Amino acid sequence: MSVVKITLPDGSSREYPLGVKGIEIAQSISEGLARNALSIEVNGEIWDLSRPIHSDSSIKIFTWNDKGGKYAFWHSSAHLFAEALEALYPGVKFGIGPPIDNGFYYDVDLADIPFGDEELIAVEKKMLELAKTNSQFVRRDVSKSEALEYFTKKGDPYKLELIDGLADGSITFYQQGNFVDLCRGPHISSTGPIKAIKLLSVAGAYWRGNEQNKMLKRIYGITFPKQKELEEYLHMLEEAKKRDHRKLGKELELFAFSEKVGMGLPLWLPKGTILRERLEQFMRRAQIRAGYEPVVTPHIGSKQLYITSGHYEKYGKDSFQPIKTPDESEEFLLKPMNCPHHCEIYKVKPRSYKDLPIRYAEFGTVYRYEQSGELHGLTRVRGFTQDDAHIFCRPDQVKEEFIKVIDLVLFVFRSLGFENYTAQVSLRDPENKAKYIGQDELWERAEREIQEAADERGLKTVAVKGEAAFYGPKLDFMVKDALGRSWQLGTIQVDYQLPQRFELEYIGSDNQKHTPVMIHRAPFGSLERFVAVLIEHCAGNFPLWLAPEQIAVLPISERFNDYGKKVLDILKERDIRGFLDERNEKIGRKIRDAEVNKVPFMLLVGEKEALENTVAVRKHGEGDKGVMDLNDFMATFSKDFALPS
RNA sequence: GCUGUUGUAGCUCAGGGGUAGAGCACUUCCUUGGUAAGGAAGAGGUCGAGGGUUCAAUUCCCUUCAACAGCUCCA
Numbered sequence: 001m002s003v004v005k006i007t008l009p010d011g012s013s014r015e016y017p018l019g020v021k022g023i024e025i026a027q028s029i030s031e032g033l034a035r036n037a038l039s040i041e042v043n044g045e046i047w048d049l050s051r052p053i054h055s056d057s058s059i060k061i062f063t064w065n066d067k068g069g070k071y072a073f074w075h076s077s078a079h080l081f082a083e084a085l086e087a088l089y090p091g092v093k094f095g096i097g098p099p100i101d102n103g104f105y106y107d108v109d110l111a112d113i114p115f116g117d118e119e120l121i122a123v124e125k126k127m128l129e130l131a132k133t134n135s136q137f138v139r140r141d142v143s144k145s146e147a148l149e150y151f152t153k154k155g156d157p158y159k160l161e162l163i164d165g166l167a168d169g170s171i172t173f174y175q176q177g178n179f180v181d182l183c184r185g186p187h188i189s190s191t192g193p194i195k196a197i198k199l200l201s202v203a204g205a206y207w208r209g210n211e212q213n214k215m216l217k218r219i220y221g222i223t224f225p226k227q228k229e230l231e232e233y234l235h236m237l238e239e240a241k242k243r244d245h246r247k248l249g250k251e252l253e254l255f256a257f258s259e260k261v262g263m264g265l266p267l268w269l270p271k272g273t274i275l276r277e278r279l280e281q282f283m284r285r286a287q288i289r290a291g292y293e294p295v296v297t298p299h300i301g302s303k304q305l306y307i308t309s310g311h312y313e314k315y316g317k318d319s320f321q322p323i324k325t326p327d328e329s330e331e332f333l334l335k336p337m338n339c340p341h342h343c344e345i346y347k348v349k350p351r352s353y354k355d356l357p358i359r360y361a362e363f364g365t366v367y368r369y370e371q372s373g374e375l376h377g378l379t380r381v382r383g384f385t386q387d388d389a390h391i392f393c394r395p396d397q398v399k400e401e402f403i404k405v406i407d408l409v410l411f412v413f414r415s416l417g418f419e420n421y422t423a424q425v426s427l428r429d430p431e432n433k434a435k436y437i438g439q440d441e442l443w444e445r446a447e448r449e450i451q452e453a454a455d456e457r458g459l460k461t462v463a464v465k466g467e468a469a470f471y472g473p474k475l476d477f478m479v480k481d482a483l484g485r486s487w488q489l490g491t492i493q494v495d496y497q498l499p500q501r502f503e504l505e506y507i508g509s510d511n512q513k514h515t516p517v518m519i520h521r522a523p524f525g526s527l528e529r530f531v532a533v534l535i536e537h538c539a540g541n542f543p544l545w546l547a548p549e550q551i552a553v554l555p556i557s558e559r560f561n562d563y564g565k566k567v568l569d570i571l572k573e574r575d576i577r578g579f580l581d582e583r584n585e586k587i588g589r590k591i592r593d594a595e596v597n598k599v600p601f602m603l604l605v606g607e608k609e610a611l612e613n614t615v616a617v618r619k620h621g622e623g624d625k626g627v628m629d630l631n632d633f634m635a636t637f638s639k640d641f642a643l644p645s
Numbered sequence: 646g647c648u649g650u651u652g653u654a655g656c657u658c659a660g661g662g663g664u665a666g667a668g669c670a671c672u673u674c675c676u677u678g679g680u681a682a683g684g685a686a687g688a689g690g691u692c693g694a695g696g697g698u699u700c701a702a703u704u705c706c707c708u709u710c711a712a713c714a715g716c717u718c719c720a
Contacts, residue, residue: 201714201715202649202714202715203648203649203714203715203716204647204648204649204714204715204716205648205715205716205717206647206648206716206717209716209717210717211646211647211648211716211717215647215648215649215716217648217649218715218716220715246712246713250656251656257711257712259693259710259711259712263710263711263712309720310720311720314720315720318718319720336720337720339720366720368719368720370718370719371646371647371717371718371719372646372711373646373647373648373715373716373717373718374646374717374718374719375712376713380719469720470720471720488719493720520720554680556677556678556679556680557677557678557679558677559677584676584677585678585682585683586676586677586678586679586682586683587678587679587680588678588679588680588681588682588683589678589681589682589683590680590681591680591681592680592681592682593681593682594681595681596681596682602680604679604680606678606679607679608679616679616680618680623680623681624680
């Protein structure tokens with residue numbers, strides 16, 4: 001056979017000579033595509049454009065607009081970085097240098113060479129210089145012995161360790177210029193297209209992520225085909241920093257931390273508390289409509305409770321330690337989760353199959369001793385409030401209940417304008433079953449039912465092994481923060497284990513005892529994290545119903561403070577949150593301050609308004625909306641003041 | 646928890662071996678102004694904490710705490 005059949009993404013296929021290269025296919029399609037092509041997907045694998053294709057294949061040619069294209073570009077940039085670094089610092093040892101979502105990094109052992117901003121700039125310069133030589137990335141298959149010999153000679157222990165773990169026959173080298181790296185690829189054709197380079201930061205990272213190993217320097221960078229794109233990216237980073245919830249939380253006086261109170265223990269300021277309570281009201285109402293019953297449980301529970309649940313064994317040592325009492329036989333733990341308490345509520349009386357499902361909801365504040373280096377604003381704290389609920393149901397009700405919870409989560413996301421979320425099915429790590437409790441068949445059943453429920457609601461899911469909780473698989477909803485970091489928000493978890501451990505039961509229609517299934521769920525995840533992500537999502541410009549201060553009443557001069565007070569009183573009668581700016585300042589100044597504080601509406605009152613009983617409406621970010629009767633104003637926006645439903 | 650960086654007024658930051666400075670915010674006075682910063686005066690700090698070196702430390706050294714970045718972790 002001297003031809004291969006190549007199937008294109010549109011389903012059409014063409015024949016090419018055996019050993020055709022991606023770049024040749026691109027040229028045959030169009031000159032423009034060939035010019036922009038960076039890599040090619042061949043039967044689901046991403047290849048170099050210069051690698052010959054020897055069998056019938058489905059292909060897709062990637063450009064800068066595809067993730068696969070960017071990855072090849074950034075992977076090649078990592079090699080270019082290594083080449084430049086080696087040119088400037090001969091003898092440095094290299095770990096790994098992969099592409100990431102935004103750019104690339106390379107782990108290097110610089111021994112004791114100091115490496116700061118100046119060095120980063122010097123390496124950037126060298127990279128640009130080398131990129132201009134437009135050297136080809138050349139792929140070469142090497143035998144394991146040849147690979148070992150090369151890096152032994154070069155004296156790079158990290159690469160030797162990597163090669164050690166690879167099978168002979170699967171090892172490839174890539175070379176550009178004088179630099180040779182162990183690499184699976186793929187790469188772009190040559191260094192020329194790398195036109196704009198920025199090395200962003202240096203951080204420590206353990207070799208192979210193991211803290212027993214030596215710490216290497218991880219150098220992050222990003223590159224672009226055009227200088228303008230780099231500038232736009234850097235601008236975007238600046239903008240993202242302005243949305244950081246830690247910054248806005250301080251500026252808008254939403255929350256604070258105190259060294260004296262303790263790290264990771266947020267203090268909610270008055271404005272932040274309003275925001276948080278509005279979210280609670282919103283969720284309470286949605287839950288009551290969905291058939292949940294609110295419950296309240298204490299902040300501590302006896303150690304025995306957590307021995308029963310299995311949490312003590314799993315987390316006891318690495319958590320807040322037991323609280324003692326004068327009675328030495330007593331020990332209590334700060335509650336790290338609400339489920340055991342809710343199980344005990346279930347147990348207060350015998351249950352019939354007709355009672356199920358039972359749904360207990362609680363805004364439960366829990367405490368977890370997170371590692372100090374993990375704490376991060378409101379997204380990772382040591383004391384937080386979950387919008388928690390536990391659904392106790394029969395096995396035949398699991399899927400239906402799960403779907404109802406998905407609907408609730410999606411309602412919440414929709415109401416708050418979150419469109420960019422991903423759903424992750426978190427499964428057990430089949431290689432490490434000891435990490436989990438419970439029988440295999442229950443796990444398999446739960447994993448299957450989660451996937452089915454998600455599919456039924458048309459969720460796009462990614463299954464990730466090893467991400468399950470120790471008692472059951474989860475469906476996690478993830479969103480990204482302003483700086484592109486991914487956070488888990490809502491979570492839904494099926495649990496066959498806790499009901500057994502707590503010996504929960506119900507009497508079935510067969511008059512026999514059965515064990516119910518438990519579903520843990522928290523659409524917000526925690527109020528803390530949700531508020532953090534919400535702040536970044538809307539850059540502090542909260543929807544009207546959530547805004548801590550909805551309206552600023554701004555008298556033109558002190559002469560109209562009395563009328564302003566009257567307007568404010570009317571607003572307050574309608575439960576609208578507002579304040580009167582009585583300061584001896586000009587109107588321009590009052591407007592500026594209200595704008596900076598992101599107050600959604602400003603009502604200006606002066607001589608004309610006081611005489612006519614009206615207000616001059618100004619909307620945040622939009623400007624003057626004209627003079628209106630106060631009642632008309634409130635009627636026009638009444639829907640926006642109310643909880644969404 | 647590990648590695649690195651940082652810590653000066655309420656906030657944002659400058660400074661630097663001889664006991665501190667700016668802008669904004671704050672207070673008072675003048676001004677009563679119509680859609681993003683009116684003017685003047687004033688008050689405000691154990692320079693994160695503890696120890697050391699020194700005639701002298703906020704500045705140099707050590708320890709510690711916290712924040713930040715990354716790694717590891719996340720019921």
